[in-house]
Amino acid sequence: MSERVVKIGLAGFGTVGSGVAKLILEDADAIAARTGLRLELACVVDIDTTSPRPVTLPAGVLTDDLNRLYDDDSIHIGVEMIGGTDVAKQVQLKMLAAGKDVVTANKALLAEHGNELIRAARVSGRCIAFEASCAGGMPIVSAIRTGLTANQINSMYGIVNGTCNYILSNMTAQNQDFAEALAEAQQKGYAEADPTLDISGGDSAHKLAILASIGFGYEIALDDIFVEGIEGISIDDIRYGGEMGYCLKLLAIGQRDEQGRISLRVHPSFIAKDCSLARVAGPFNAVSIFGSAVGQVMFYGRGAGMMPTASAVVADIVDVALGNSGTTF
Structure with missing residues (x-):
């Protein structure tokens, strides 16, 4: 060649x-x-x-x-x-x-x-x-832009911040409180010395704004996205959710309604333990996209790192x- x-x-x-x-x-x-x-x-x-x-x-x-x-x-x-x-x-x-x-x-x-x-x-x-x-490393932009071009994207939701997912995973699996889980994430290089952008949900909102712009075909501003972080999550929240069959994840969510209006939000969400996203642990990311022709597709992989x-x-x-x-x- x-x-x-x-x-x-x-x-x-x-x-x-x-x-x-x-x-x-x-x-x-x-x-x-x-x-x-x-x-x-x-x-x-x-x-x-x-x-x-x-x-x-x-x-x-x-x-x-x-x-x-x-x-x-x-x-x-x-x-x-x-x-x-x-x-x-x-x-x-x-x-x-x-x-x-x-x-x-x-x-x-x-x-x-x-x-x-x-x-x-x-x-x-x-x-x-x-x-x-x-x-x-997840090829999600090219998937939306080319692989799913025959589809109208109706919704997307997922875990797009490895820092928050690591913290919530440790609070769930290791029974750590928020401060302890954050300190371990920083020690292992999964969280910045100043983790504000991650734990506030701001980083997830940045990513959702980009994905939603491509997927829904609208100009998206950060002010269009409701954002709530994980700073207020306690070990009791994790424990009570677990007793009812749920685990807690920080999700980025975009939805198109029947009138074509788009809603965008980032916030902690309880999801059923048998949901595929519930099994995404540590610093990994995963995003589910729902297209008009393909149905649901899911992307999984390392969302950060050199x-x-x-x-x-x-x-x-x-x-x-x-x-x-x-x-x-």
């Missing part, structure tokens, strides 16, 4: 950015054999160019100068792994203006400014791919390079 070289500029060399670089450098031959695309890292940009990472870059690839990415016409795809909503937004806009397609895992930015960014991409004749933004998220980012890079990511929000 003849190969086509695809040069990539990576902005952000933290945990996930390191995973992306690792996959591109170490699996380039396997990816080329499967796709006919030879992925090459033209540059990796980060303000920290000295800290050790789990991957060694070729000499001269790492830089702290973003203009090197913007100004290199040989770079086809810009990968934004910076995070946040301010600098990252400007980086994506400049990538698009420079004629680069964009790949990102930035759920907060997409939830807050996704429609603006997509309009900028259309003006520039480029695309933004964001599989890794919603469920780590390599699962990097897997989705590299899949997006390949999709963009093959011309399969033109349709987004």
